Amino acid sequence: FENLDPKGALVRGFGAAPTQKIFFRLDLLNAIEEYGIKLINSRQSLEIASDKFLTSIYLERHNIPTPKTIICENPNDALDSFEELGGDIVLKPLYGSKGVGITRISDKGFAENVLYTLGQLNEIFYLQEFIEHNNRDIRILVLGNNAVAGMYRVSDNWKTNIHAGARTEPLELTEELANLAIKAAKITKTEIAGVDIVESEKGLLVLEVNSIPGFTALQKVTEFNIAEEIVSYFLKNAKI
Structure with a gap:
């Protein structure tokens, strides 16, 4: 690790794997950070956001509204x-x-x-x-202290994942939505985050925080160049 040249690394993939390999990959990220290389997102963020149990604990502990x-x-x-x-x-x-x-x-x-x-x-x-949500939820992309873009994900059934066939619609990013997404990202130590939110009779509820968010679908409904925004944020905050 002492021969690694970069001052920072942008983590854009973690991979699906058996539990033992997941822990090993987390160990590798921990070792990289130990040698002074700035990771975005950090090893801690990846651990929290990749584990739904830990995510729920952090959100509940800090009074972020979530489904029971x-x-x-x-x-x-x-x-x-x-x-x-x-x-x-x-x-x-x-x-x-x-x-x-x-x-x-x-x-x-x-x-x-x-x-x-x-x-x-x-x-x-x-x-x-189960939260009744009219087959629609919200994905907001957070970079540090800013919610930079958002979209509705609309489906013909209760699953609203893009990979499950949902379609995207433009979203007007309100102050309430932006603040909730930023707070959820901060609580889970996630600098670059995809925050999933659902509108319900109970109000806005955070479903998940994704520490390696995809943005192909989001790019279709926003004027921002998302890849450029992510790289710019990384270069500034990794101090490269």
């Missing part, structure tokens, strides 16, 4: 949590992106089958109350 969430290991506890969350939940893997592995469950019999099957595989249960 329960995390447990035992399928019996998970089934009780299903009832506690109103019998209509979204079950998510702790790690992952693009909507892969996310399932909505609103039937108790189906919940029993899914939860006990996953229990046999020693899975962790991350259950979140």
